[in-house]
Amino acid sequence: MKKKQLKLEKKSNTLIIHKSNKHIYLQLIKFKRVILSSSTLKFKKKKDFLKLLVDDLLKKIKDKKIKKIKINFNNYPFIGNPKKIYEKIKKTNLL
Incomplete structure (x- = not known):
C-alpha cells in the first residue's frame, strides 16, 4: 500500500506546511522539487499574516495554472x- 501511495504523491502537487516558533512556511512540491513557496518571513504585519500568506500562495498557484493540490x-x-x-485553500476548490 505504501508503494501506491508514493506513486500517487510523485504525480501530484503536494503542499507541505512547516511551522517554526515564529514563522510558517508553505511549499508546493512535485517530483521532489519545490515549484512554489511562500512564508511569513516577508510579512511585517502579524495581525492578518495567514490571509496574506495564503493569498500570496494562491496567486502563485494561479500564475502557474495548477488545477489540483x-x-x-x-x-x-x-x-x-x-x-x-x-x-x-479548500474554499478555492484546489483540493
Whole structure:
C-alpha cells in the first residue's frame, strides 16, 4: 500500500506546511522539487499574516495554472493555523 501511495504523491502537487516558533512556511512540491513557496518571513504585519500568506500562495498557484493540490501537514495536529490554511485553500476548490 505504501508503494501506491508514493506513486500517487510523485504525480501530484503536494503542499507541505512547516511551522517554526515564529514563522510558517508553505511549499508546493512535485517530483521532489519545490515549484512554489511562500512564508511569513516577508510579512511585517502579524495581525492578518495567514490571509496574506495564503493569498500570496494562491496567486502563485494561479500564475502557474495548477488545477489540483494535496496537503501534507508534516505530522502537525489538524488544529490552529494548519487548519485555517486548509480551510482557506479548500474554499478555492484546489483540493
